[in-house]
Structure formats: structure tokens, C-alpha cells
Amino acid sequence: MTDLSSLPLRDSLRGQSPYGAPQLDVPYMLNTNENTHPVPQAVAEAITARVAKVAGGLNRYPDREFTELREHLAAYLGHGITPEQVWAANGSNEVLQQILQAFGGPGRTLLSFLPSYSMYPLLANGTDTAFVDGGRAADHTLSAEHAAALVREHRPNVVFLASPNNPTGTALGLDVIEAIYAAQAQNEAEGGHGAMVVVDEAYAEFALAGTDSALTLLRGRERLIVTRTMSKAFALAGARLGYLAADAAVADALRLVRLPYHLSAVTQATAIAALERVDELLETVEDIKGQRDRIVAELTGMGLVPAVSDSNFVFFGRLADAHAVWEALLERGVLVRDVGIPHHLRVTAGTEEETTAFLDALREIVEQDPAVVSAVDAD
Incomplete structure (x- = not known):
């Protein structure tokens, strides 16, 4: 078999990576902004x-x-x-x-x-x-x-x-x-x-x-x-x-x-x-908005800085090492999105159970090591 580099690709495509988010088998998948409620x-x-x-x-x-x-x-x-x-x-x-x-x-x-x-x-x-x-x-x-x-x-x-x-x-x-x-x-x-x-x-x-x-x-x-x-x-x-x-x-x-x-x-x-x-079909929207607002409130209480969210996800910062927190959450069965912006992660607002699992896992991480939360806003 040949590899990609041996194919006559357009020059503009060489060295590029395809779009993709991790698809891992974990209990709580909160990384791709899906509506996690099943279709009624x-x-x-x-x-x-x-x-x-x-x-x-x-x-x-x-x-x-x-x-x-x-x-x-x-x-x-x-x-x-x-x-x-x-x-x-x-x-x-x-x-x-x-x-x-x-x-x-x-x-x-x-x-x-x-x-x-x-x-x-x-x-x-x-x-x-x-x-x-x-x-x-x-x-x-x-x-x-x-x-x-x-x-x-x-x-x-x-x-x-x-x-x-x-x-x-x-x-x-x-x-x-x-x-x-x-x-x-x-x-x-x-x-x-x-x-x-x-x-x-x-x-x-x-x-x-x-x-x-x-x-x-x-x-x-x-x-x-x-x-x-x-x-x-x-x-x-x-x-x-x-x-x-x-x-x-x-x-x-x-x-x-x-x-x-x-x-x-x-x-x-x-x-x-x-x-x-x-x-x-849209009955779940208000529930999701409620979980989103709950995430914003509880992250703020942990000393983190969530952005104002008009969506079904929350982008939050003031993490000393965002990827380390991403890995710690994954170890606890919660998959969120590391979007590559330093000191920030993004989490989908899921069902009440999923949201609770995320918040409990993150709170445990922060309580075990308060240094996870940066003392100052970091960009």
C-alpha cells in the first residue's frame, strides 16, 4: 500500500489534517455539542x-x-x-x-x-x-x-x-x-x-x-x-x-x-x-439551557471563568494546564473538548446526570489540587 505522501495531492492539501474530535468509549461524552437527549x-x-x-x-x-x-x-x-x-x-x-x-x-x-x-x-x-x-x-x-x-x-x-x-x-x-x-x-x-x-x-x-x-x-x-x-x-x-x-x-x-x-x-x-x-422535539432545549446556566454558575463558584453562553456548551478559562485537566476528566469517564486555546476547555451541557458527572469530576480535581485553577486570568 502507498501512503498519503506518495499520492499526487494538490499542494494546498499537503501537510493538512482532517477535521475530527476524539470519539472515545466513555460514560459521559460532552465534547461535540450534540443534544445528548435521545429523540423522543x-x-x-x-x-x-x-x-x-x-x-x-x-x-x-x-x-x-x-x-x-x-x-x-x-x-x-x-x-x-x-x-x-x-x-x-x-x-x-x-x-x-x-x-x-x-x-x-x-x-x-x-x-x-x-x-x-x-x-x-x-x-x-x-x-x-x-x-x-x-x-x-x-x-x-x-x-x-x-x-x-x-x-x-x-x-x-x-x-x-x-x-x-x-x-x-x-x-x-x-x-x-x-x-x-x-x-x-x-x-x-x-x-x-x-x-x-x-x-x-x-x-x-x-x-x-x-x-x-x-x-x-x-x-x-x-x-x-x-x-x-x-x-x-x-x-x-x-x-x-x-x-x-x-x-x-x-x-x-x-x-x-x-x-x-x-x-x-x-x-x-x-x-x-x-x-x-x-x-x-424542542422540549429538551429549555432543560439544556438550564444545565448550561448551572454549569456557568458552578464553574464560577470553583474560581473558573466561563464565557457568556448563548449555546448548548460552556467555554471556560483560568486553568493552569487545560490539557492536564482534560486528561484528569477523561480518567473519570468525562470527555470534554480541548480546543487548543491555552488555559481553556469547552464542555457540552448535557442531561442533568451528565452535567452532574462533569461538575463532580471537575470539583474533585480542583479540590485535590487547588493549583489547577490559575490565580490570575491567563491568555
Whole structure:
């Protein structure tokens, strides 16, 4: 057998590592921001029944335009969004990839602001789109002034914004999105090119009260795209269904790059059944938010510093050696995420049992060695 280095890879892929989080067999898996509550039995039965209805026709290609699914997604999103403004694919990662296939590519630039979702530079590399990191403040926040200045400086073709941000969990203010959109419009008005501004709202359903969605900004902004997923709040990570809302012309652009019949009949049936039982399916969201807020409160009590979280996870700092704590938690059967940011870890808010297991394990680690918690904030 040959190895990877002997294959005629594109130069831009040499030396790269694939995306991946540890998949370990432990009692408490709190590292990938899944909804750890199982799909309610009634919803699982509804999905099974709808999939059974399409099973006999799997010899035929599915609806290429996933018409019924788009109708359900538009109704769920509200804000006056029509089915023509909705697009879907196999997870929001594929939606983001299609956006770069349509609007990025060789000679074009993607701007984002790290630390953020680690797939952004990987998607850029996979589509031969140059990636520019605009950076963030020391506390990992992003101001409207800084973001707009980077758009004016680099004149990107695409901007990716995660709100809530991953791994930090905090939502962007709408002023940041508005400033970025205005800056790209100014670039175009000055004779350059504008940018597609993409707001990745994968965790939107978990937002704190009073946090506004970028969906409220869509009207009149034909270059704004808001992406969502059914992997998180809907507890359907295994179904692989992501979607977006934007000007209808954006969906037309993505039709140029999508693979034929890219959404299977089974995927469409699963998503439709879930959307038909959406209230029941989202009943776990409030419980998860409660566990998230519990984590924030108890970590603060331990002397740690959790970030404000509009998501189903908590990013926390002031760890003297984050990876050592990650290993100590793993030894106790709790898997959290070491995102590679010094002195910080990220934990998914799970069920009450899972959350208790994490907090008890971390409290034991801290009590055994108080030096685990740094005396000062460390960056």
C-alpha cells in the first residue's frame, strides 16, 4: 500500500489534517455539542413511519428541489421567509462548502475571525479559497469597528461569522453584522467587489433571552446568508440536515454547484417528520439551557471563568494546564473538548446526570489540587 505522501495531492492539501474530535468509549461524552437527549419516542416513531412511506420508492431519485422540506423549513424560521429563500444540504458544513464553491475559489478570499469554528479554514482550503484570520480581542469578543475595518482592509469575497461563536459560545450583536455588511457594500460602491456575509447560527435555539437572530436583518440585504442546522437543538446530528435562509438568488447560485439529487429521500422524510413534531422535539432545549446556566454558575463558584453562553456548551478559562485537566476528566469517564486555546476547555451541557458527572469530576480535581485553577486570568 502507498501512503498519503506518495499520492499526487494538490499542494494546498499537503501537510493538512482532517477535521475530527476524539470519539472515545466513555460514560459521559460532552465534547461535540450534540443534544445528548435521545429523540423522543413519539418523534422517532413519526420519523420511522414517514421513512417507511418513501422506502418503496427508493428505486427512484428523490425530489431534487426538496420542495416540501423547504416549505416546512420556511414555516419554522418565520420572519416572512419564503420557501424560495431556503436551501438545504447534508449538514450545515455542506451548506458552507457550497457557498464557498459558488462564491469563493481560486483567487478569492474568505475572511473569518478566529478563534471560531475550526471547519472554516478547512472548508476554505478544500475549495482553494484563501483564508484570512481577522482575529479577536484578548477576551475573544469581536467588535463592530474591528470587524468592519478588516473587511475594508482585505476586501474579501466571503465572510463567515459564527453566532453564537464556537468555541466561545457568545452570540454576536447585530451591530457587528450590520457593520460588516455596510463595509462590504462600501467596498463595492468604491469600485471593488462586495462580499457574501454568512452568519452561522448553528446554536441559535439555545440563545439567551433578548438575543436577536440575524434572520431579522435579511430583508433588503441580498448578500446576507443565515445558516442553521438540525444537528443541535433538534437532536438530529445523525440525520445530517443543514439549511440556510437568504435572497432567493442565493439558492439559484447553489444549484450550480450542488451534486445531483444531493438530499436523499430518507433525509428529506426524516427532516419533514421532525419539523411536523417540532414543538415536542424542542422540549429538551429549555432543560439544556438550564444545565448550561448551572454549569456557568458552578464553574464560577470553583474560581473558573466561563464565557457568556448563548449555546448548548460552556467555554471556560483560568486553568493552569487545560490539557492536564482534560486528561484528569477523561480518567473519570468525562470527555470534554480541548480546543487548543491555552488555559481553556469547552464542555457540552448535557442531561442533568451528565452535567452532574462533569461538575463532580471537575470539583474533585480542583479540590485535590487547588493549583489547577490559575490565580490570575491567563491568555
